[in-house]
Amino acid sequence: MEYQQEWDSINAVVYAESIEEKNKFYTKWAATYDDDLAGVDSVGNQNMIKLAFKYIRNEASCLMLDVAAGTGRTAKFYKDTGYKGQIDAIEMNAAMLDIAIKKGLYRKTYCFTITDDGPLPVVDDTYDVVTVAAAFTTNHLPQGCIRYMVKALKSRGVMIFNSRKTEGNAEYQKILFGHLDDMVKASKIVLLKKEEITYYGKPCKETGKPMPGFVFVYRKL
Numbered sequence: 001m002e003y004q005q006e007w008d009s010i011n012a013v014v015y016a017e018s019i020e021e022k023n024k025f026y027t028k029w030a031a032t033y034d035d036d037l038a039g040v041d042s043v044g045n046q047n048m049i050k051l052a053f054k055y056i057r058n059e060a061s062c063l064m065l066d067v068a069a070g071t072g073r074t075a076k077f078y079k080d081t082g083y084k085g086q087i088d089a090i091e092m093n094a095a096m097l098d099i100a101i102k103k104g105l106y107r108k109t110y111c112f113t114i115t116d117d118g119p120l121p122v123v124d125d126t127y128d129v130v131t132v133a134a135a136f137t138t139n140h141l142p143q144g145c146i147r148y149m150v151k152a153l154k155s156r157g158v159m160i161f162n163s164r165k166t167e168g169n170a171e172y173q174k175i176l177f178g179h180l181d182d183m184v185k186a187s188k189i190v191l192l193k194k195e196e197i198t199y200y201g202k203p204c205k206e207t208g209k210p211m212p213g214f215v216f217v218y219r220k221l
């Protein structure tokens, strides 16, 4: 398969046996992560961000939280696409976050592991936008944490995230969608947009073709 080394790294974290193994791999991978993702045409973030601009209030006072921020690729794409506001970041892996900090894109950063049953290290009702790229997948963000992301949003704030559309991610997503549906039924959030996008442009092992993904946009009520 083309781009074998890049896919091996991506698959090493997605299919890791444990969170500890995944975290160790991110530490080893951090220095070449951006180049490897560019190599396989990882356009899921750009496609999410293009859509995001239809829903965010793009002003200097807009405050965004980038969850599972990695090396800051998401913040970089937002800024490069003309985002005028400020961005805070939460990221578990210190090596990845260190690279993100050096890009000088964030107002505040939190090196923090998000769990299913604990609040985020930020004040509730603070953010106009919560965004998550490439972290709603197996072995990454626990699905229940989506409730705490909604808490971090101001009323009328928007949550924008993407997720790969593969068979291997379907079980994980079922639980995620369950939490989202519960919050919709409880009138805490409303779905504004669900759109299929290209996630990786190069053929992947999961589909033998470019990998599809979804972008979701929810508003907090």
Ligand SMILES: C[S@@+](CC[C@H](N)C(=O)[O-])C[C@H]1O[C@@H](n2cnc3c(N)ncnc32)[C@H](O)[C@@H]1O
Residues within 6 Å of the ligand: 026, 045, 067, 068, 069, 070, 071, 072, 073, 074, 090, 091, 092, 093, 096, 112, 113, 114, 115, 132, 133, 134, 135, 139, 140, 141, 142
């Ligand atoms: C595939 S990378 C995506 C990074 C960035 N959002 C991007 O699009 O390039 C996933 C990131 O999520 C972080 N992560 C995974 N699980 C996490 C958790 N439970 N809490 C905080 N960060 C987590 C990883 O350390 C990694 O940097």
